[in-house]
Amino acid sequence: MKNYWLVIAAVLAACCVGLVSGEIGATTNASITVKDQAIPGDGIVGNVTVDEAVSNGTGWLVIHNNLFGHPGGVIGYAPVEPGVNTNVTVTVHTFVATDTLFAVLHHDAGREGVFEYPVPDVEQKMDGAIVIVPFNVTAENATLMNLTGLCPR
Template sequence: MTVSAAIAGGHGMAPMVMASDQSVESGIVTAEKVTAGENGWLVVHRTDADMKPGPVVGYAPLRAGENTDVAAILTEAVTPGDMLMLMVHSEAGGMATGVFEYTLGAKEDGPIRVEDKLVMSVITAQ
């Protein structure tokens, strides 16, 4: 998908993730707002000071356009001080629609890019 197609699919809004540092005590990470150019996923990766996406620790479905209060259930323990990268992934390339199939480095349901940059936000667990 081209950048213009991604923006058109998102109703003229560029793909983005807006999230803040937050408590993970409930086992959930929430993005205040996510704009996606197509149906896909908000994926929570571990990260660190190098800002490279690491293992997936949670995900939630996204619909094309603007999504608010997107809650991803964490699939493993995250402790206060851990850095998390909330990233927009596509639904493309997998075997089944509506099933999250991505594993680190795979092409199925992989991250989207705009001008070769990942669409993401980094937060610190509180």
């Protein structure tokens, strides 16, 4: 009889987990629009501007550097509100920036207003794919690395 109740409890728990993960991952309209741009600033920090970020709930617009053609480390982030956010400015660390950056939408799923990456502030998805857009940058007062064509050994 105890096993019967354990099975019921496990099924109910699985249903609840499915509902929570469904809310986090079920995005119908998330998107990012960003143009190639120059980063104003110095050799330590600068700003990039994302033209539009459509977020499925409260979240973060996160900028990653380029690591051999794939998103690398986080170099900056800014909060976004549910729906359309225009001209979002993100302060980035230019001393670790590369000439190609990735803009990624994340959920604010943990403590409200605190960026907690990689968990629980996971990436937002659209049709099962992470909402991510690469863009090219140049820096006014810094030298940016180019890691796209290099292969790690």
